[in-house]
Amino acid sequence: MKISVIGCGYLGAVHAAAMAKLGHDVIGVDTDPLKVERLSRGEAPFFEPGLPELLREGVASGRLRFTTEIADAGDARVHFLAVGTPQMADSDAADLRFVDAAVASLVPVIPDDAVVVGKSTVPVGTAASIAERIRAAGSGAEVAWNPEFLREGFAVADTLTPDRIVYGVPDGGRAVEVLDEVYAGPLATGIPRLVTDYATAELVKTAANAFLATKISFINAMAEIAEVVGADVTQLADAIGHDARIGRRFLNAGIGFGGGCLPKDIRAFSARAEELGRAESVAFLREVDAINLRRRERVVELATQVLGGSVYRKRIVVLGLTFKPDSDDVRDSPGLDIAARLHGLGALVAATDPQGIENARVRHPQLPYEADLDAALSDADLVILTTEWAEYRGLDPEHVGELVAGPTIIDGRNVLDPEAWRSAGFEYVGLGR
Numbered sequence: 001m002k003i004s005v006i007g008c009g010y011l012g013a014v015h016a017a018a019m020a021k022l023g024h025d026v027i028g029v030d031t032d033p034l035k036v037e038r039l040s041r042g043e044a045p046f047f048e049p050g051l052p053e054l055l056r057e058g059v060a061s062g063r064l065r066f067t068t069e070i071a072d073a074g075d076a077r078v079h080f081l082a083v084g085t086p087q088m089a090d091s092d093a094a095d096l097r098f099v100d101a102a103v104a105s106l107v108p109v110i111p112d113d114a115v116v117v118g119k120s121t122v123p124v125g126t127a128a129s130i131a132e133r134i135r136a137a138g139s140g141a142e143v144a145w146n147p148e149f150l151r152e153g154f155a156v157a158d159t160l161t162p163d164r165i166v167y168g169v170p171d172g173g174r175a176v177e178v179l180d181e182v183y184a185g186p187l188a189t190g191i192p193r194l195v196t197d198y199a200t201a202e203l204v205k206t207a208a209n210a211f212l213a214t215k216i217s218f219i220n221a222m223a224e225i226a227e228v229v230g231a232d233v234t235q236l237a238d239a240i241g242h243d244a245r246i247g248r249r250f251l252n253a254g255i256g257f258g259g260g261c262l263p264k265d266i267r268a269f270s271a272r273a274e275e276l277g278r279a280e281s282v283a284f285l286r287e288v289d290a291i292n293l294r295r296r297e298r299v300v301e302l303a304t305q306v307l308g309g310s311v312y313r314k315r316i317v318v319l320g321l322t323f324k325p326d327s328d329d330v331r332d333s334p335g336l337d338i339a340a341r342l343h344g345l346g347a348l349v350a351a352t353d354p355q356g357i358e359n360a361r362v363r364h365p366q367l368p369y370e371a372d373l374d375a376a377l378s379d380a381d382l383v384i385l386t387t388e389w390a391e392y393r394g395l396d397p398e399h400v401g402e403l404v405a406g407p408t409i410i411d412g413r414n415v416l417d418p419e420a421w422r423s424a425g426f427e428y429v430g431l432g433r
């Protein structure tokens, strides 16, 4: 089937390449000419494991093309909307200007039998209002909402073999049939598919991210208590996680969640609930956000403590600037935020990351970056692990001990073996343990 994907960022580029892998004829549309140029050469414009191979394969097969011209996508049967929905600069609400612009550019170039499929994460009510706009413009194109649940770092596998596929569709339309054809490959393997209305589909996505964020803040709240009484939050998580009703996943306490999704999505949900007169229904999400942001302050507090009362002029190496490993994404990254806070307090920060330095530099040009890990560690008074990249988890404490000036490490993700670091002469500080 001929498919277009509008917006080729972390979500859209992967979706476009995955649709080509499923055998479809795909055109990706993005307003950023540099991104389109790189994608057209089969190169990934960001770091995502497995994506370069998929892009190269798709472009070489002739089934995957990219353009800046929306008109080039006019003859596609299905148009996936995958543009960004960031937080507004001056409020918690989602900024829908890219969605609005994408729809406005699309409507004049598509025929009446086209299906416009939203994948971006939007406030509940958006799909219905887009459908209304399309009708008002005199187009017969149908709108469906098909939220995306991929995780960065696992985006390719999550797209090709998702846990579930959700369609929000209008009654009596053709979208279900068309989407079943798009996803025939994954559906044939037995992946659950749920068909519902627009509002439910939009809320499924928002609710999923709200639940995940709540789970992380719950365990971080337990970490705050554990810190006071000398308990170990990782053992607590293991113990409660054995209860299948609770589950161990997403119970890793540490410096909290970041990224281009969970933080802005819970805030947008709160803002939308307020508009709907239901602020109190999700008031707990404000607390989830507050607990999460407190973890960053806590790390600065711990750094100050272990350095004898001040970080001023102390050499601190921050290991990890991306919001999670196996991604170059630094949007709302706790590690980068902590590095910037410490720098602001006069610490001599060495900020390092295997993939994120380039993006971090754009957001925080004032920070000193050091790409070489050993050079970053040299003469440090304090090491802080902020992103659990494999190379940081696998650090040899003896080797690090030879490089640093002061053997103290704050394990912001609780992923290191405290005993191994203590035996190498380090003061090991975990979060909530």
Ligand SMILES: NC(=O)c1ccc[n+]([C@@H]2O[C@H](COP(=O)([O-])OP(=O)(O)OC[C@H]3O[C@@H](n4cnc5c(N)ncnc54)[C@H](O)[C@@H]3O)[C@@H](O)[C@H]2O)c1
Pocket: 006, 007, 008, 009, 010, 011, 012, 029, 030, 031, 032, 035, 082, 083, 084, 085, 098, 101, 102, 105, 119, 120, 121, 122, 148, 149, 150, 151, 152, 260, 261
């Ligand atoms: N990143 C993820 O892991 C992920 C997962 C699930 C859902 N989402 C949701 O998907 C959406 C996109 O997120 P992202 O992380 O890919 O964002 P992104 O910023 O990486 O990508 C958005 C892309 O859209 C392009 N764009 C903006 N306006 C356009 C227009 N009018 N026409 C064509 N292209 C346009 C931008 O140039 C950019 O390349 C968001 O709603 C997000 O919440 C993201």
Ligand SMILES: O=c1ccn([C@@H]2O[C@H](COP(=O)(O)OP(=O)(O)O[C@H]3O[C@H](CO)[C@@H](O)[C@H](O)[C@H]3O)[C@@H](O)[C@H]2O)c(=O)[nH]1
Pocket: 121, 148, 149, 150, 151, 152, 153, 209, 212, 216, 249, 250, 251, 252, 253, 254, 255, 256, 257, 258, 259, 260, 261, 262, 265, 323, 324
């Ligand atoms: O136990 C945990 C698990 C995660 N995190 C942090 O939470 C953040 C988000 O992690 P993750 O959810 O794996 O990353 P994303 O790629 O942002 O994916 C989330 O956001 C996407 C965009 O909406 C959704 O599609 C995914 O389903 C949802 O998991 C990261 O900073 C992690 O370090 C923790 O602190 N503790």
